[in-house]
Amino acid sequence: MFSKILVANRGEIAVRIIRACKEMGIATVAVYSQADADLLHVALADESICIGRAASSESYLCADRIISAALVTGAQAVHPGYGFMSENAEFARMCEKHGLVFIGPQPETMELLSDKERTKRLMQEAGVPVIPGSRVIKDQETALAAAEEIGYPVLLKARSGGGGRGIRQVDHAGEMEHAFSVASNESRTAFGDDAVYMEKFIHPAKHIEVQILADEEGNTVCLGERDCSIQKRNQKLIEETPSPVVSAEQRDFLADVCIKAAKAVKYVNAGTLEFLMDQNGEFHFMEMNIRLQVEHPVTEQLTNIDIVKWQIRIAAGVLLDFKQEEIPFIGTSIECRINATASGKVEFLHIPGGPFVRFDTFLFTGMVVPPHYDALIGKLVVFAFTRGEAIRKMRAALCELVIEGVPNNIEEQIEILASPEFQDGSYNLDFFRNEVK
Incomplete structure (x- = not known):
């Protein structure tokens, strides 16, 4: 197992990875831009290094600076999180060249799957239904x-x-x-x-994605599907697992084809296969994401499997110690993405609590949310043993979540959850076109 990992990211996902490393007894190195010097991930890490100015092109997208930071601090591996360098095969190859482990798939696999048109042909050859x-x-x-x-x-x-x-x-x-x-x-x-x-263009449609984990010996498991159909301008806002419209038989079908697909491309680490589900209940493969997904916490809450820890273990050569039939799929987990609609200073912050309520964030009272990066400032996640209870729990948690000083979309999320389409699970990718203007 690694003794030190550099986290090549920022914000809530950097905090998430650092916390996982702490629980595993692994030291961490944070990198940060000048705009992020006071962020939480910098304070939580054992070491931290500034890698450039506020612009991503001068900091978080500078592969040579990240590699240098890892080498000078003695890190053995680099976790890219999502976004930035997470799908950059050249960066992964640079890590290998300098004796660093890239926590993700192999560069060759990344290059193969980054070409979505080629990926569709490979999936079709593996028996996966494609668009x-x-x-x-x-x-x-x-x-x-x-x-x-x-x-x-x-x-x-x-x-x-x-x-x-x-x-x-x-x-x-x-x-x-x-x-x-x-x-x-x-x-x-x-x-x-x-x-x-x-x-x-398949319409109307549901956006269904399937989470997998695969180790170096080809052992592959499916951690169920997520319904990601609540999207605004192609950006996901709410995810839930399991999908309210996917039957047990359909779930078994998805697991089977996704495991076969992962084996066909010799995939290693965490990955996600994305599908459109048409109104006839047929699935059509879109693409494969080769990194940790923003919405991974809903799957963790449902299955009680820590995906980030397993990313690290698999990268260190550890084999999966559980089988497909041992994964529980009981209850419902829902995630609401909390986005800032403008930059600002957090004047007051209250985070909701209670059983099975989780808020992944980097916010703290007094900090300034910079305008230079993604709008995501937190992910509110709940779990309950029935979908109805999970919806009620999420609505209560959203009402309890207070972020003063930073304009955000909490009220919008409450409106979505209260809509008849979300309540009965009939929503699809047309939701905002039809309901929320």
């Missing part, structure tokens, strides 16, 4: 021809990256020129790769 689509679209003429073959409406999607960026819906041929230009430019800006591919 009808085309290979990389090189120009608008090719895009028009592909759309005619697939059938409108279609989606143009960035080959690289994720997070809802580089995606444009095209309902008819007259929209293609503008949509293709915007999707390509956004993909180039966000990921340094302007390549886009096309797939059929």
Whole structure:
């Protein structure tokens, strides 16, 4: 097992990883930008090093500075969290070159799965149902021809990256020129790769994702599915597990195909396969995320399996010590993402408590939330033995959560939970289009 790990991230996920390391008896190194000098993850880590200015491009995205920080502090491994360097195969290869363990999949696997168009072909070969689509679209003429073959409406999607960026819906041929230009430019800006591919726009649909863990010997388990259909501008807001519309038979099917898919690409560490579920209950593979997901806590609350600790163990060569049939799927866990709508100083903070209530955050009274990074400031997670109780528990916890001084979306989350569509589980990706303006 590692004796020291560098956490190459910030905010709530850096705090989450550092706490896991403390419980495992592993020393930690925090890196931070000048804007984050007073953040909680810096205070919690055993050591900390400033790696640059506020801009991510001058700090958290500087691979050489992160590697140097790890080497000078004697860290043996690097945990990238999510975002920033977590899906950067070149960074993972740099870690290996300097004798550091990258806590995640191998660089070769990352390169393979970062190409979403190629990934879909591999999954199809492994027996995974995929969304009808085309290979990389090189120009608008090719895009028009592909759309005619697939059938409108279609989606143009960035080959690289994720997070809802580089995606444009095209309902008819007259929209293609503008949509293709915007999707390509956004993909180039966000990921340094302007390549886009096309797939059929499945509508209405649920967004269902499946969490897996796999060790070096190919032992692979599925930790159930998460329903991530409450999204605003392609950004997830609420996740729950299990999905209220996935049956036991469908769950077994998903587990089977996801385990086969992971084995087919020789995947190691934590990963997530994402699907669209159409109104007929059929699943269509979209992509595979090769990192820790923001919403991993709901799966941890349901299964009582610490995904971050298992990421670290697997990276250290430890084999999974439990089997698929030993994983419990009892109850319901729900997560609400708490986002800042503007920067500000936390004047007062009250965190809800009670049995099975968890708030992953980096906030503390008196701190300033900087404007330079992602809007996520906390994740409120609850667990209960029935879905109805979990919803009531979450609504109570949201009412109890107070963050004064930083504008946020707590009230919006309360409105979503109170909606008839969320209450009966019938919500889908159209939720904001239909309900919350």
